[in-house]
Amino acid sequence: MLDSKANNSLWADSKERFKGKSLDSNLDFDVAIIGGGFSGLWTAFHLNQIDRTLRIAIFEAREIGFGASGRNGGWASSEYPVSKKTLIRKIGLASTERLFAALSQSIDEIGKFAGKHAPEAGFKKSGSLYFARNEGQLRRLEEKSEAGEWLSKDSLRELINIKGALAGRFNPECATVHPYNLLQGLAKFISSRGISIYTNSWATRVNGGILASSFFVRAPIVVQATEVYGDKNRSFIPLYSLMVATEPLSKSVWSEIGNKERFTFAENAHVINYAQRTVDNRLALGGRGATSPFGSILQESRESNEKVHKRLIDLAKSWFPALDDVEFTHRWGGAVAITRDWEPYLQFDGGFGKLGGYAGDGVTMSHLAGKIMAQEILNIKSDLRSLHFVNKKIREWEPEPLRYLGVNTLIYLSTISDREEELTKRPSKINRFIEPVILR
Numbered sequence: 497m498l499d500s501k502a503n504n505s506l507w508a509d510s511k512e513r514f515k516g517k518s519l520d521s522n523l524d525f526d527v528a529i530i531g532g533g534f535s536g537l538w539t540a541f542h543l544n545q546i547d548r549t550l551r552i553a554i555f556e557a558r559e560i561g562f563g564a565s566g567r568n569g570g571w572a573s574s575e576y577p578v579s580k581k582t583l584i585r586k587i588g589l590a591s592t593e594r595l596f597a598a599l600s601q602s603i604d605e606i607g608k609f610a611g612k613h614a615p616e617a618g619f620k621k622s623g624s625l626y627f628a629r630n631e632g633q634l635r636r637l638e639e640k641s642e643a644g645e646w647l648s649k650d651s652l653r654e655l656i657n658i659k660g661a662l663a664g665r666f667n668p669e670c671a672t673v674h675p676y677n678l679l680q681g682l683a684k685f686i687s688s689r690g691i692s693i694y695t696n697s698w699a700t701r702v703n704g705g706i707l708a709s710s711f712f713v714r715a716p717i718v719v720q721a722t723e724v725y726g727d728k729n730r731s732f733i734p735l736y737s738l739m740v741a742t743e744p745l746s747k748s749v750w751s752e753i754g755n756k757e758r759f760t761f762a763e764n765a766h767v768i769n770y771a772q773r774t775v776d777n778r779l780a781l782g783g784r785g786a787t788s789p790f791g792s793i794l795q796e797s798r799e800s801n802e803k804v805h806k807r808l809i810d811l812a813k814s815w816f817p818a819l820d821d822v823e824f825t826h827r828w829g830g831a832v833a834i835t836r837d838w839e840p841y842l843q844f845d846g847g848f849g850k851l852g853g854y855a856g857d858g859v860t861m862s863h864l865a866g867k868i869m870a871q872e873i874l875n876i877k878s879d880l881r882s883l884h885f886v887n888k889k890i891r892e893w894e895p896e897p898l899r900y901l902g903v904n905t906l907i908y909l910s911t912i913s914d915r916e917e918e919l920t921k922r923p924s925k926i927n928r929f930i931e932p933v934i935l936r
């Protein structure tokens with residue numbers, strides 16, 4: 497089963513491929529984890545860091561890296577899907593600062609791990625930049641203080657040459673990674689520590705453990721780390737995020753663009769977009785804008801929406817005219833899991849745990865959530881366990897057709913508003929209807 501790629505992303509072209517075991521008998525473990533993405537692997541990693549004697553197994557339905565962890569934009573950021581301002585209002589300043597400090601610490605711990613065990617991930621903590629190209633974006637950027645230090649047009653130009661950029665904000669708390677290689681390195685490392693990783697092993701929770709590939713695996717503790725592939729109920733919706741990547745760009749193109757440091761960057765539009773200069777000098781750019789499926793049922797066909805891929809390519813070329821004659825060699829996509837209040841979930845009841853719902857900020861958050869899950873399982877005293885999202889009740893999304901209509905109307909209006917701001921260079925009139933809902 498290792499003949500085909502784990503998914504159709506640029507990242508999965510990598511020669512790094514972890515080969516998991518096949519399950520061929522009933523087994524017995526202390527902890528069984530369903531899902532071989534960052535959430536599952538970091539949970540196993542942290543459990544093993546605390547107690548080396550624990551018998552842990554991971555069951556992955558496909559290959560390691562099949563899911564979002566092997567296809568994402570590679571921003572290991574300290575971003576949280578809800579804004580700092582809203583969080584301060586909801587949970588207070590001290591709890592908000594504790595959360596952001598924990599996220600920053602996770603970036604550094606991922607970096608330490610990658611430096612030692614996954615050098616192919618090209619981890620580089622060189623910050624992230626948001627920039628504005630019209631008055632609407634500029635006004636929102638002025639209010640987005642968590643995006644970091646203000647950069648004037650001229651200081652921005654010294655870092656990166658984006659056509660029409662008016663100003664930016666730079667946050668040093670972000671790293672760029674090759675996510676798939678980081679995940680493969682993590683799989684290799686935990687496997688060398690005695691953690692069993694079974695691939696092509698679809699698993700489901702049953703009384704006393706799990707059923708995987710028709711075998712019974714006894715385990716008093718089961719963790720569900722399947723994020724967007726999890727149970728179809730109203731606890732989250734899938735939103736598709738699509739990506740494109742260029743061929744490796746020449747030195748002359750990069751000297752025109754800038755970004756020597758490989759910081760991640762995005763235009764401050766309503767429809768989320770995110771870019772990185774890859775470790776092999778390509779531009780990889782992603783963005784939302786594809787509609788959400790009715791009934792929240794995943795549809796592979798939505799990963800290759802031609803219109804959205806073209807919009808991303810046009811966006812890249814509008815930033816950097818030097819890309820006009822460059823080939824975009826890769827197009828792919830995947831879904832992110834969004835909860836009703838846009839916060840991640842992490843729940844453990846003594847025998848069963850689940851974690852996810854990172855809303856597109858899962859690279860760093862899965863490290864933090866995996867660490868907290870390990871502490872919950874082993875009942876370790878820790879401040880992290882009192883972070884506000886831990887064991888918080890999950891609010892349900894509205895039933896269909898309300899959520900389909902509501903979510904897709906917002907996606908549609910956000911796209912129109914961005915287009916209007918791009919053409920008029922002024923804040924869109926639609927903003928007063930959509931911003932109270934989408935600027936969380």
Ligand SMILES: Cc1cc2nc3c(=O)[nH]c(=O)nc-3n(C[C@H](O)[C@H](O)[C@H](O)COP(=O)(O)OP(=O)(O)OC[C@H]3O[C@@H](n4cnc5c(N)ncnc54)[C@H](O)[C@@H]3O)c2cc1C
Nearest residue numbers: 531533534535557563564565568569571699830857858859
């Ligand atoms: C295109 C895209 C771009 C993104 N960009 C960023 C970014 O730049 N920065 C960021 O922080 N986040 C980003 N994200 C989000 C981030 O990638 C995810 O939040 C994170 O990877 C989730 O990790 P996970 O381990 O929880 O889930 P996944 O990586 O999806 O892993 C879940 C795994 O569970 C397996 N599985 C499902 N059901 C079963 C079953 N029954 N039995 C066994 N295995 C099963 C799946 O095959 C899958 O491999 C992006 C996501 C996408 C799709």
